[in-house]
Amino acid sequence: MNTTSEPEFSTLTPVSEDYTLSAVRANARKSMRSLAPLLIGFTLSCGTLFAGGLVSPAFRFWPDLVGLIILGNLILGSYTAGLSYIAAKSGLSTVLMARFSFGNVGSRWVDFILSFIQISWYGWGSxxxxxxxxxxxxxxxxxxxxxxxxxxxxxxxTAYFGYRFIDWLSRFAVSTMLFLMFWILAIAMSKLGGFEGLQAIQPTQQLAWGEALTIVVGTLISNATQATNNRHLTKTGSTTLITTLAAFFFVNGFFIICGAFSSLLYANEDVVQALAQEGLLFWGLLLLLLNMWTTQANTIDAFSVAGSQIFRINKWIIFALGGATVALVLAWGGIYIMLLPYLKLLGTFIPPLGGAIVSxxxxxxxxxxxxxxxxxxxFNWAGIITYPLACAIAYFYPGIKPINGFIAAVMLYFVLSKIIGRGKRG
Known part of the structure; x- marks a missing residue:
């Protein structure tokens, strides 16, 4: 494989708060108490609520829907925790780790995919x-x-003010949002008649298990792949793993359940509108504001990290403003109505990236x-060849697309690395 003379990981300086081009120093890591609200805020996405509403009409509540949500979020949480553990041990974000598995130039394709996905979510949120x-x-x-x-x-x-601002915003927003979600969940349970009422609801749509799991995993698979930036790393790999798994498994799962309940009760997966129907318009607007504020701030930050990698320059504000402008065009262009096919694509084409890095x-x-x-x-041709092959397997092979793509990438990358080799570094 060819080597490149372009700059590698930049030398860390005390002012490099976001470490977009460098490994994170051990003394710059966060405590679990600081990390937990931030990660939870990263997972509390309205897209998750909508995903719950999309899959719930196709399944009986128990054991089908509950089993689907548990399995989907276990896949998502395990995937995220695995990548985050590697990030904590190495101090590198996903886009930096991708340089090893795809090459210094080849990894720019990964950077582009991840940055475009984040900015698409940003436009959808607006x-x-x-x-x-x-x-x-x-x-x-x-x-x-x-x-x-x-x-x-x-x-x-607001994202410009950095970790401390988002940290305090997340602390307030997470507690408030969880309170409001439990509130609407209690209302839904009461009106639906408890467990017996839920069980009495018959499916009104058809959706294959594999397709439904792809939607559940796709809700946060892009966030999961980029939950490795320095804002989401604790001092040890084990605490990062536990905190990340808890956030993506329990909290994301809870949000999907809330979206499902809202859909079953109100025939509308939008919990904000459900609160308004209950005469709680103020609380619905507060939920919308806090949800989108925390999610959008994290999203534009993840985009800036990936954007910095594409051009190999640490200019956060340039990429943030540029990304916001692209998101604006996407939002004006009607990306809001494309959620369902978008989630299916994410659940299919993102896990192979993580699979190559893990392998x-x-x-x-x-x-x-x-x-x-x-x-x-x-160019690391093992990774470059692995990615499209694993995506094709995920897309065409029957079963659970995220698992198919991830496992295929792990196996293909290992085999191709043995056959092709990594080449000599300059």
């Missing part, structure tokens, strides 16, 4: 806010462009990445 204001406060539809414009750049501006770390490098300062091959 459009969701506009749609909710149309329905809840009778804001005229012809003002959607202005609402989307304000929301897009406002969330980008590279554990099977090829035996649990120890080389020095980040070492020159990397321009």
């Amino acid at each position: 459009a969701l806010i506009a749609d909710s204001l149309n329905k809840l406060m009778d804001v005229p539809v012809y003002l959607n462009w202005l609402t989307i414009l304000v929301c897009t750049y406002l969330c980008c501006a 590279d770390y554990w099977l090829v490098h035996r649990g120890q990445f080389p020095s980040p300062e070492a020159r990397q091959p321009a």
Whole structure:
């Protein structure tokens, strides 16, 4: 494989708070108490609520729907925890780890995929806010462009203040959102008649188990793949693993259940509108504000990390503003109505990226990445060939697409690394 002379991981300086181009120092890691609210805020996405509403009409509550949610979030949580553990041990984000498995130049494809996904979610979130204001406060539809414009750049501006701001925002937002979600869940349980009432509801749609699992996993698979930036690393691999698994398994699962209950009771997966129907408009708007504020701030941050990798420059604000502008165009273009096919694509095409990285770390490098300062091959053909093959297996092979793609990537990468080799580093 060819080597490249372009700059490798940059030398860390005290002002490099976001470590977009370098490994995170041990003394810059966060405590579990600080990390937990941030990760929970990262998982509390309205897209998760909508996913719960999309799958719930197709399954009986017990054991089908509950089993589906548990299994889907166990897959998602395990995937996230595995990547986060490697990140904590190495101090590297996913986009930095991808340089080992795809090459210094080849990894830019990974950077592009992850950054585009994050900015697509960002645009979807801004459009969701506009749609909710149309329905809840009778804001005229012809003002959607202005609402989307304000929301897009406002969330980008708040993310600029860094970890400390998002940390305190998450502490307040998470507790408030969880309280509101338990509230609407209690209302739904009461009106549905408890467990017996839930069991009496018959499925009204058809959806294969594998397809439903792909939707559940797809809700946060992009966030899961990028839950490895420095804001989500604790001082040890075990605490990072536990905290990440808990956030993505329990909290994301809880949100999917809330979306499912809202859909079953109100025939509307939008919990914000469900609160409004109960005469709790203020609390619904508060939930919407906090949910989107925390999610959007984390999303634009993840985009800036990936964007910095593409161009190999540590210019956070440039990528944040540029990404927000792209998201604005996507939101104006109607990305809001594309959620279902979008989730299916995410659940299919993202896990192979993580699979190649996991295989590279554990099977090829035996649990120890080389020095980040070492020159990397321009293209690691084992990873580059693995990714499309694993995606094809995930897409065409019957079964659970996220698992198929991940396992295929792990196996293919290991085999191809043995056959092709990694080449000589310069």
